[in-house]
Amino acid sequence: MHSTLRVPVAALLSAASVAAAASLSDICTDSYAQAALPLDAIDGVTIDSSSVTTSLVSNFTAESIFYPTGTFDYCNLTFAYSHNGIDGDVVHVQYWLPDPSSFKNRYVSTGGGGWAINSGTNSIPTGIIAGGVGGMTDGGFGNFDTQFSSAALLANGTINWQATYMFGYQAHNELATFGKALTRNLYNVSSDEKVYSYYQGCSEGGREGWSQAQRFPEQFDGVVAMAPAFRWAQQQVNHLTGNVMEQTLDYYPSICEMEKIMNLTIESCDPLDGKSDGIVSRSDLCLKNLDWSTIEGASYSCAAVEGSSYSSATPAVSGTVSAEAVELTKLYWKGLFDSEGKRVYFSYQPGAYFTDLETQYSSTDDAWELDISGLGGIWVAQFIDYIKDAENIDSLANVTYDTLRDWMVFSQAKYDDILQTTYPDLSAFQAAGSKVLHAHGEQDFSIPTAASVRYWDSVRSVMFPDKSYREGAAAVDDFYRLFLIPGVAHCEVNSYEPNAPWPQTTLQTVIDWVEDGTAPDTLQGSGDIPTICRWPFRPLWTDNGESFECIYDQESIDSFTYDLEAFQLPVY
Ligand SMILES: *[C@@H]1O[C@H](CO)[C@@H](O)[C@H](O)[C@H]1NC(C)=O
């Protein structure tokens, strides 16, 4: 820096840009990265400086529904650290660094899905697209491709609590703490300048985002949490509800029959929102007004499907929709009740694909048979009711609705503070000035849309108990906004409702909220729906489908609100 004292005044004026003119290849070296390691950022953790790797990747094209497409050069920086006192503990983190010329003082953590704590190269580019460093962790499970479920048992029957806490929330707190400090060091951000920090994830990744907002209110300035897999105890076990219903009714529909029911549901309910556009924007009106007479007895047929390495062959199927299939559908949408008639949990919205009712074809028996949901079954076999020598449960013999309820109660008692992720008091998050954008597809088939509404309502009622519903909703708006996306499936666009709107720029939306104070009243849609309404407002087409509005409709709100009276403790 002293050398600038001797250069001419004209050059001095641009001294800042001269000093910052490092190129990506200048900073993408092991020694530069080693010098920037935030060695003291976390007590009880030791970074292994010799583990640092850097590699420059040119002309990488990143494409995803979660951010705008971009082509860029980046530096792939990885290092490993361990928790002091834990034998054999190694956690790998990976950061993608943008070219210094496109760096905008931002850091972005990314999360996983299912049992995975990261989404590999699919999610991490969002950081660079937003002008920041992107980050992901392996949670200490082995490597970036190892999922939590493979690391969750130390031995058969023995929970690996370190891995479970890492998955629950700790790994993400460490990833971001290191990521922010590393970013500051790598790009020479002075201590009086802010490095804005963000999070983006969907499904399990959405839960991971909430795990941070609830516990570490200052970790992120902005969080995008979509279709979060929170309320873990209920959420995971509930994946088995459809299977137990099939078993109880002793009816195992072919995939084709259920797909037909879904198609007819979409057809019948599409106009109820005021416009026939192939999108069920108001699944609540569908639940109330569906014309079942168009469904029972309708004929269906599906071609044979060849087997592949991950699915077995299925024969051509045809028939007419049976009374049993209709009964099963009604039961599925009603949700889980125990034997005393008390509500345990709720279901997906009509129009969603029937994933948890999927059966498998047995060529030996020439019949469609029970296919136990992996997300539910693995949870039960490994974490609740340890089953010897089995990764998943292979039978639901003797499992009743009450068993499911009891598994939920047990899961909540045992893992509440780690995985439930529904802590409803976000006062510290609000006080920190942090913002969260929460979105959920109205036709989600894997995490009920009402699961997000329930959490939002818990935050509202816990934080603003003295306000009316609408005043409380307005108060929550200050720091937390929920959007239900018409027609959208689980963290993906919906091939059965192809014109449904998809908000591809949610991270930029939260950046604008945080950095410019532009709070999103609606999200920008796409396709035929220009606007995605903010909860509790609901979409409605008027003037014969000419005008679109986000209306306040108490009955619609109430249809997403459930009393889970089977539980003695609050379920937020
Ligand atoms: C940060 O500062 C160091 C020392 O002045 C310099 O070598 C490096 O190129 C700078 N990095 C960036 C990204 O500007």
Ligand SMILES: *[C@@H]1O[C@H](CO)[C@@H](O)[C@H](O)[C@H]1NC(C)=O
């Ligand atoms: C970058 O990639 C695009 C397509 O991926 C290709 O068309 C283009 O030639 C590449 N540019 C360079 C400089 O390699």
Ligand SMILES: *[C@@H]1O[C@H](CO)[C@@H](O)[C@H](O)[C@H]1NC(C)=O
């Ligand atoms: C980033 O670097 C790590 C460590 O060398 C490597 O395992 C990983 O495959 C790299 N990722 C990409 C996307 O290049």
Ligand SMILES: *[C@@H]1O[C@H](CO)[C@@H](O)[C@H](O)[C@H]1NC(C)=O
């Ligand atoms: C648990 O048992 C299964 C089946 O015997 C075995 O494949 C697996 O490695 C065991 N897991 C652990 C962590 O011991």
Ligand SMILES: *[C@@H]1O[C@H](CO)[C@@H](O)[C@H](O)[C@H]1NC(C)=O
């Ligand atoms: C359901 O509709 C889709 C088109 O959206 C079609 O491809 C599929 O064959 C239909 N399924 C049945 C069982 O008719």
Ligand SMILES: *[C@@H]1O[C@H](CO)[C@@H](O)[C@H](O)[C@H]1NC(C)=O
């Ligand atoms: C189911 O219950 C019956 C009667 O209590 C018992 O004999 C049987 O072993 C149970 N089956 C399983 C798989 O637990």
Ligand SMILES: [Ca+2]
């Ligand atoms: Ca419609």
